[in-house]
Structure formats: C-alpha cells, structure tokens
Amino acid sequence: MPKLRKAVFPAAGLGTRFLPATKVMPKEMLALVDKPLIQYVVEEAVDSGIENVVIVTGRGKQALEDHFDISFELAQTLAERGKESVLKELNKVHNLAQFSYVRQKQALGLGHAVLVARDLVGDEPFAVMLPDDIVDAEEPCLKQMMAVYEKYQAPVIAVTQIDGPEISRFGVIAHEKIDEQTYKITDMVEKPPYQQAPSNMAIIGRYILTPDLFPILEQTGKGTGGEIQLTDAMKKLLAVRPFYACKFKGKRHDAGDKLGFLIATIEFALKRKEFSEDLRGYLKSLKL
Ligand code: G1P
Numbered sequence: 001m002p003k004l005r006k007a008v009f010p011a012a013g014l015g016t017r018f019l020p021a022t023k024v025m026p027k028e029m030l031a032l033v034d035k036p037l038i039q040y041v042v043e044e045a046v047d048s049g050i051e052n053v054v055i056v057t058g059r060g061k062q063a064l065e066d067h068f069d070i071s072f073e074l075a076q077t078l079a080e081r082g083k084e085s086v087l088k089e090l091n092k093v094h095n096l097a098q099f100s101y102v103r104q105k106q107a108l109g110l111g112h113a114v115l116v117a118r119d120l121v122g123d124e125p126f127a128v129m130l131p132d133d134i135v136d137a138e139e140p141c142l143k144q145m146m147a148v149y150e151k152y153q154a155p156v157i158a159v160t161q162i163d164g165p166e167i168s169r170f171g172v173i174a175h176e177k178i179d180e181q182t183y184k185i186t187d188m189v190e191k192p193p194y195q196q197a198p199s200n201m202a203i204i205g206r207y208i209l210t211p212d213l214f215p216i217l218e219q220t221g222k223g224t225g226g227e228i229q230l231t232d233a234m235k236k237l238l239a240v241r242p243f244y245a246c247k248f249k250g251k252r253h254d255a256g257d258k259l260g261f262l263i264a265t266i267e268f269a270l271k272r273k274e275f276s277e278d279l280r281g282y283l284k285s286l287k288l
Contacts, residue, residue, distance in 0.1 A: 001125060001150075001154075002125060004049070004050065004125050004126070004127060004146060004149065005049075005051045005052055006050065006051075006052040006054060006120075006121055006124065006126045006127070007050045007052070007054065007127035007129050008054045008113075008114060008117040008121065008127065008128045008129070009038065009041060009042070009053065009056065009129055009130075010056045010110055010113035010131075011028045011056055011058075011064055011131055012056050012058030012104040012113055013027065013058075013107060014107060015027030015256070017256055017257055017258070018256065018257075018258060018261070025063065026038075026060065026061045026063055026064055027131075027256060028061075028064060028131040029063050029064065032134065032261070032264050032268045033265065033268050033272060036067060037132070037134060037255050038064060038067070039067070039093065040131075040134050041129050041133075041134065042068075042097065044141060045097070045142055046096050046097050047143065048140045048142035048146060049143070050127065051097055051098060052098045053096070053098065053099050053100070054100050054101075054102065054117045054120045054121065055068075055101050055102075056101075056103075056104050056117055057103055057104070058103055058104050058105070058107065059103075064101075065099075065101055067093065068093060068096070068099045070094050071090065074090065075087060075090060078090065102117055102119075102120055103116070104116045108228050109222070109223075109225075109227025109229055109230075110227070110228075110229060111217050111220055111223075111227070111228035111229050111231075111232065111233050112217075112228040114128055114230055115214060115218060118214045121211065121214075122211070123211050125149075125155075125208060125209065125211065126208075126209055127142055127145075127207060127208050127209070128205075128206075128207040128209060129142065129205060129206055130205025130206075131205075131255075132205060132254060132255055132256030132257075133205035133206065133253070133256075134252070134255045134264055135158075135204070135206070135248065135250050135251070135252050135253075136250055136251045136252075136253065136264075136268070137248060137249060137250025137251070138250070139250075141158055141206050141248045141252075142208075144181075144249065144250075145158055145206060145246045146208065148182055148244050149208045149244075152242070152244050154210075154242045154243060154244055155208055155210055155213075155237070155243045155244070156207070156208040156243070156244045156246050157173070157185065157188075157203050157206070157207050157208075157234070157244075157245050158203070158205075158206035158207070158245070158246050158248050159173060159183070159201040159203055159204065159246070159247050160201070160202055160247065160248070160252050161202070161247070162200055162201075162202040164194075165194040167192075167194060167200060168191055168193055168194045168197065169191060169202075170191065170203055171188055171190045171191065171202070171229075171230075171231040172188065172191075172197045172198055172199060172201065172203065173185045173186075173187065173188045173198065173199060173203065173245055174186045174188070174198035175199060175201060175245055178244075180247070181246060181247050181248070181249070182245070182246060182247070183244065183245040183247065184243075185243040185244060187238070188203070188231055188243075189231065190223055190229045190232060191224045191225070201247070203231065203245075207230070207234075209234070210241070212240075212241070213233055213234065213237050216236045216237055217230075217233045220236070251267075253267070
C-alpha cells in the first residue's frame with residue numbers, strides 16, 4: 001500500500017446544530033479557546049504525516065480558504081508593531097500543508113462530500129477527517145490509525161465505545177477483536193436504532209480509505225436521513241476487502257454540538273498554562 005499523503009475534510013455542512021452562531025459563519029471556524037475547529041483537525045493530520053489537505057466547502061465557507069491563506073495586511077501590521085510571537089503563530093497556519101478546495105454544490109450527505117473530492121485525491125489512499133470531531137490525544141488519532149493501516153495494508157476506521165441509546169447517533173460496527181486497540185470489522189450500519197446496534201463501538205470522524213471506494217460511492221443511493229452515507233459505501237467495500245477499526249487512545253469531543261463544544265472549550269482551556277490556574281480557581285469558586 002502506498003504512503004498516506006492526502007486527507008479530505010468535509011466542511012460543506014450547514015451547521016444547523018449550532019444556529020444562530022453558524023448562520024453566516026462556517027461551523028468549522030468556531031474556536032476552541034483561540035483556534036478554529038478546522039485548524040485542530042488539520043494539525044492532527046499534519047502531525048500524522050499528511051502533506052495534502054483537501055477541504056470540501058460550500059456556499060458561505062470562504063472564511064475557511066482565507067484562514068489557511070496568507071493574510072498580508074495582518075502580517076505587515078504585526079511586523080510593524082513588533083509582535084513577533086503572534087506573527088510566528090500566524091505564519092504557521094498557511095504553512096501547515098498544501099491546501100486544495102472543492103465545492104460540494106448540494107448538501108447530499110457525507111458520502112457525497114467524499115465523492116466530490118475524487119479528482120483531487122486521485123488513485124491513492126486517503127484519510128477523511130470530520131472537523132466536528134476533535135480528538136484530544138497524546139499520539140494523534142490519525143497517526144494511531146496509520147499504524148494499523150501499515151500493519152494490515154487495509155482501510156481503517158476510528159471507533160470509540162458508546163454505551164446506551166446515544167449509540168444510535170453514530171455509524172456502528174460489528175467486529176472481531178484482535179487486541180485491545182484493534183478490531184477486524186465484520187459489518188457496519190449507519191445510525192441504527194439502539195436495540196438493533198450490532199455493538200457499542202461507534203464510528204467517529206476519522207477514516208483511512210482506499211480509492212476503490214469512489215466507484216462504489218458513485219453507485220450509492222440515499223440512506224439514513226435521506227443522505228448518501230459514507231457508511232453504506234464502506235459496507236459495500238467490506239464485501240470485497242477487509243476493514244479494520246482502531247479504538248484509539250484519547251478523548252473525542254463532539255464540537256459540533258453546543259454542550260460538547262462547551263465541554264471541549266473548558267477542557268482545552270484548562271490545559272493552557274496561561275489560563276489553567278485562573279480558570280480552575282474560577283470554576284471552583286462557582287461551588288456547583
Ligand atoms: C457521521 C457519520 C457517522 C459517524 C459520525 C461521527 O455522522 O455518518 O457514521 O458515526 O459522523 O461523528 P454525522 O454526525 O455527520 O451525522
């Protein structure tokens with residue numbers, strides 16, 4: 001299997017779970033502390049060895065392109081004011097990777113968003129990373145998955161354990177356990193009713209996929225929620241090639257959800273040395 005160089009970031013969604021904040025602002029630009037969600041996920045990709053970032057955008061998502069571009073005026077102003085350390089942080093952003101953009105003209109589902117990136121991905125393996133899912137991990141989640149990909153030379157999906165009815169909000173796998181961190185996938189289903197979920201292992205928004213998925217995606221019709229589902233296409237590919245799941249070490253935050261976003265904000269802020277003491281003190285003072 002060739003080396004994984006490219007990652008696709010579906011970012012054309014309407015952000016309906018986060019209105020009114022996302023009426024004109026892309027949800028991917030919501031910031032945890034001071035960094036937009038999309039940047040956390042792009043950094044995870046780059047820290048895992050990804051060189052090419054493909055962002056699938058849509059109407060009203062111009063801010064994403066601007067964020068990863070050079071901001072000449074801002075850079076010049078910071079330089080004139082001697083704000084060297086801020087300037088350094090700013091320059092890091094556009095130098096993270098090689099960026100390409102493609103538009104998904106209609107929000108037809110995650111599977112469709114991935115298909116739109118087909119020409120930019122070409123005939124090589126690729127990662128798919130959902131900017132709503134922020135994974136706080138010592139070793140980047142995608143890097144953990146790459147180890148599985150390299151060992152088994154096969155597609156890999158990240159999973160996490162979700163107990164209880166909440167499982168029906170995810171893609172869910174059936175599996176055979178290989179070890180604590182690795183499973184061989186035997187089936188998968190998108191958002192099953194709680195009682196019909198094949199396990200408590202939920203798919204989270206990190207995938208390593210092979211280009212033979214594209215012709216399958218092209219043939220995949222609408223599934224759950226009337227959308228073209230990535231899970232449905234992967235299930236078809238599973239019939240012809242093995243798939244693995246990586247139960248990554250780390251904590252996943254659903255930052256596309258208001259409560260999930262608040263929790264992630266607090267946790268990330270507590271990890272920052274400039275805020276941790278004051279914030280901790282403040283939270284304690286609330287005597288909840
Ligand atoms: C998507 C996938 C689902 C996965 C989830 C992870 O669903 O379709 O299989 O479990 O992301 O966040 P969405 O949350 O976009 O509806």
